[in-house]
Amino acid sequence: MRRGHDEVAGDASEPAAPLPGLTSLPVEPSAKPTRAVARYDANGTPRPVEPLPPLAELVARADGGDARAACQLAAELHACREKAVLAGPRRRGGNEEHPNRCSDLIEKYGGRHFNYLRQAAFAGEPEAMLRYAKGEAFGVPGESYAFLSTPDFDTWRREAPAMLQAVFEAGYPEAALHLMLAQEPIFGGQLAALLPPDPLRERARMELMVLFAGQHPEAAKIAASLPRADPALQQEAQALARRWHLEYFNGLEVDPNTEPTDHGMPLMAGSGQACSQPIPGLKK
Template identity: 35%
Template sequence: MRRSPWAWLAVLTVLVLIAAAFWLRTSDEQGRAPAGTEASPAPATAKAPIRPDAPMPPADLPAAAQAILPVEARDMLALAEAGGVRAACRLGSLLASCGSLAPQFYSEETEAELRVMELSAAGEGDLQRANQLARAMLVVRTRRQHCHDLPGELLARAGGYLRQAALAGDREALVRYIRGDAFVGIGFSQAQTLHNPHFDQWRREALTMLHAGFEQGRPEAVLLLLEAHSDVGGPLALITPVDPLLDRAYLQLASLVFRDFALPDDFRPLHPDETLDRQARALALRWHREHFGGRQFSVGDATLGFGSAIRDLENRRWVGAGGWRPACTEAEETRQ
């Protein structure tokens, strides 16, 4: 299940199609620009120093940004800043989902370009690609509806709000935080991610949080460890050391912990290795006994927090996960 540094982008096919449509449109516009014109340089932005254990930035957004926030977002922001765990989880989840695609990609122009691409693919008989493009149009339209009024200053705080709720004991927020959902973004520069005040903190503590949940027998930790040791595990996979033995051991553990486990289609099967497989089996059996008491779960019991907070990109990786559900709305007893 090992990865190359950029292999995790395979799970973002729809988002990449959207980005491609945007670039095609902007390239076409640049090609039609009058001769002698030059693009204006991007304005310089000051980079805040990254400090260990940096606190979350103050919530006083500029007045103009506050004024355009949707009512629901303003309410969640006020409750989260007052210490509300559920509000921090919902707000962080929404901001992370909205931040997975740069605002320029969900414009009406990008949607129109996707429509042209869809019609072209259908005309050529490529129905699979046409369906992907139709889904991408839905994503653009839904993101525009939910995200277009959220300012960048607030989107950058997704990780902080998820961490706030996670440290208060919210299991869904903990999953979203550990996965690094707040740090996946098509159309954002590497500098925008690395200089996010919450990124360095997440990078240093995510694996520790993950292994703590694993030792407590949390079934969702097994799925997170599988993603961390895969080609398609997003930011979490990029900070996880390569270890062929653990790759196999967590995969074998999943088949013990989940009665309905199936390897996702986007995971690359491991090559047989008799020695490693035998050692991995021994580790998996010991972990199942010591950390999970030999219990079994269904995959649906462990996928809270694995899907998008916006109903456009459902969690289709884990068989048995069920359909889309709103973020951070489960009953309290299921969230501790």
């Protein structure tokens, strides 16, 4: 992505500043998200990861309505745009495995990033739903704020909260994490200041992280690290978190030290290859 007069100066490697001038919008979306592909399939076995096909084939499939291909394209576009920013102007578009693939993706299809991601998200692809809700289609946070004045941004603002909630209710702990981080002015990214304040649910999301840790020794540390809260609010939030944990996550427990590549929170590092994959938790 090129830097221009509408971009914010600064080192892209530093934490992004909160987006200026955003206020909460009603949760009601302009389009209702499709329910996400369930986290578990019939026997709890994930589909084997397949290598990404040639770019021309992937684009043709996505343009033909293949939601998984659109999901893979969007995920790869984000990775390429991120690498280009981190690499700097002399190495942008570089990819060790496929040196021309990233540059071709950005040059030819970068302008369609939003459309591919939204297509896959509304088809119920969980990785695309999470990426769409996070605002990935607008590039690397902090590099440019040009997207703030686009119609796509207004569309996204009205759809992102319900989209993220749909992934949460489908049993993906990544969505719970991003719902929690959405209240953080820096780490919330595009979602920061978008969700309306709700002290009960905000605290319940924190308590849910403790439940995900289960019997792991880290659970006590996570609980101790939570900020103090009014006892009545904390009690109500813990009850709500327990209800969510059973209703949406089937009592899922995840080792807090497990790397995403070991299926701890797979969508966090899916890179498009997790699209459509029902990936089971460590414990069910």
